[in-house]
Amino acid sequence: MDYTVAPLEKLCEQFERLPGIGKKTARRLAYYVITRQDNMAEKFASALMEAGSKIRYCSVCQNLTDSEICAVCSDTGRDRSVICVVEDAGDVLAFERTREYKGLYHVLHGAVSPLDGIGPEQIKIKELMARLADGTVNEIIVATNPTVEGEATASYISRLVKSMGIKVTRLAYGIPVGGNLEHADEITLSRALEGRNEL
């Protein structure tokens, strides 16, 4: 006999679709939300609805925002001559945490990955090119991930942007600060060696 409870199963399914959440964890989370005494399910649902309806992509940099143009793009204090190109919205936060970068961003929402059927048209490269037309930008920092897909995306963008006569830079590769040389993989170490600086 089947003892499953339909609304509960549906909720488990939704939790299971989240990255890194397996069948058992999904069930545990669903049970947790449902058995909380403080209307958690309702509050969670309304947070989702609100985020789902209000959040959209900034019409300039494609970052997540609840207004037409995001807070970074509309901040007059930022350097408009540099654009840091990242794969995901979360990467913007990582840069903001450094408190070093004062330029603008561009969020691609993915990376070129032919195996997954993601070509340059599926990510926000066209929107990046449109931003370069008026000549205010004189440097593009390509900060895609140091993966095969990130590298492919970086070289694709680099080719396009260089042809417009704009400087393109890539984040430095090397050993992470606080890391241990013994644990560094050989590719990272040889990149760190290549990029060595005079003291």
Added chain:
Amino acid sequence: MDYTVAPLEKLCEQFERLPGIGKKTARRLAYYVITRQDNMAEKFASALMEAGSKIRYCSVCQNLTDSEICAVCSDTGRDRSVICVVEDAGDVLAFERTREYKGLYHVLHGAVSPLDGIGPEQIKIKELMARLADGTVNEIIVATNPTVEGEATASYISRLVKSMGIKVTRLAYGIPVGGNLEHADEITLSRALEGRNEL
């Protein structure tokens, strides 16, 4: 300057309230839900709303259900003389997976834990006692967790039930099947020794 997006922060907060989900994971999950192209936020929200409004406790065994009496309690094929008492709704599923147990359940929704201010009145012990009044039940299997709280709950229930002249049993302690003796902790091993059976 503050670049946070209010609806996004609210959603991150909700994810962060889930057990085992930290600040960074919460943000990753929130971004994932929002940036999906298939209306995931909306579907997730409606699954939560539906579960939150339809799911309640079975009026007999206190398990989660979407009807007045859950599927197990209303199944006439189950043995009504045995009740297996568990802490959480998830434990019922664990027993059902064994395909061995054919009796009924009782979900306590917690365990006695004086340090957290959870006394016997905060969990569903009163409801269990009410089920024993009509004399159909002749065995209570106490299947609370093998923790300090679970043990305290088990001995509390055992005292109450025994005074009604009903048999009370507890799950066997011992080494897990497929486990390695070398890795068994000393308490488990001494319990396994105590409970040894003749071959």
